[in-house]
Amino acid sequence: MSHPLLEARRLVKTYGQVHALSGADFAVHPGEVVALVGDNGAGKSTLVKTLVGAIAPDGGEILLDGKPTSFGGPRDAQALGIETVYQDLALAADLDAAANLFLGREQLHGGLLGLLGVLDKRAMRARAVEAFGELGIELRDIGAPVATLSGGQRQSVAIARSVAWASRIVFMDEPTAALGVLQRGRVLDLIRRVRDRGVSVVLISHNMPEVLSVADRVEVLRLGRRVARFAAAETSLEELVAAMTGALDTQLDAQLDAQDDAQDEGDPR
Template identity: 50%
Template structure:
């Protein structure tokens, strides 16, 4: 086993009297898919928001490539190689594929105070990333509003990969929730390709059979606590549902 790229050690988070996450630990290796499952309110989103830097834990520590995530901010997590793709994707329908991929991260040239967008370079880089991942989107100038749900997900993934610091950990929140069977398979195939290229991928999902087939390991949450963290091959759908519903009593 190689050294974990992401280590979460005993993190807890409360909002007033509500304990959202309690003493959760797990790790993810490079080239590994970790599935995260649990009922609504199980603490999945809060836990992943801590990984992405959006939320600071009350106690515990997160380490990325052996370095502590401190200060605990999205910018610092991104600088250390963590990218999170939220369920709503955060795309702008009235912008093109290239404009969405580089939204807020545009490449510019020219004198200070008078920047010029490097449109050709951004288009070339977008095409390079998409082709590397086996994504077939020929027209880089098409508006995102004209894309299917699966294509939108692929644009969001491409955006995560053109950051200044190449990501090492990619967290995806319900990447196939709004997709049909064919498009879901396309996105899952892309996730596998990311894993095979050495990325650590964390997938939050409510589709139990799908995530069991996709992930190398599984993290099951119940009431803000970890109730299982181990290989998927030791689980089936029935056992996984038992853990989600009954927790430690399963």
């Protein structure tokens, strides 16, 4: 397997007496879908926020392309090709799909019109049509406000917005939550399309069957630390649940500690 594209090593984050992360590890490799799973309170959200620059860890290190890095905020991560699709989608309901694709990154006309702050809506619409087409997203009316779109279509717009700007990694937080069966299937197909474009996907989900259907690997958090790593094709729903609930902790902890020690010994830094 290739070296990790983005890696967390022994991250620590505390809020008063609450240890959200207690030496958490995580890795995503180039061109893969890796699922991050764990029960409520396992530390998934906190870990993701540290990896996209939303919060700073209290300890540990984050590596990008094998080199230590730190993010002063989400824009630092975005500048390095890391985007996030949040569970609430963060779409502007009154704007159309094209405008949402360029939200915060609007294109201006050239010349005097640009100096006056006039948006180049035609160029943005053309780029949006291209972006949606590349991902196989079908919208009846790209000019309709996203508030009029179905849940699956809104989710697709949010994913397309991130993929349009991501060159390395897209984090997706519960992307199929509250969707119907048909819409969930389309979103999972979209995740595969993103991976096939060479962009890595980190999938945060409670839906274990979906995780096993779309992920290449699965990493399990419990009580603020990673307790298991699986190749999705070689594990089962029962094994994932056992890791999440602690039934496999003793065996897997010893394996992971040995792997991490070997990794540290081979680290040229």
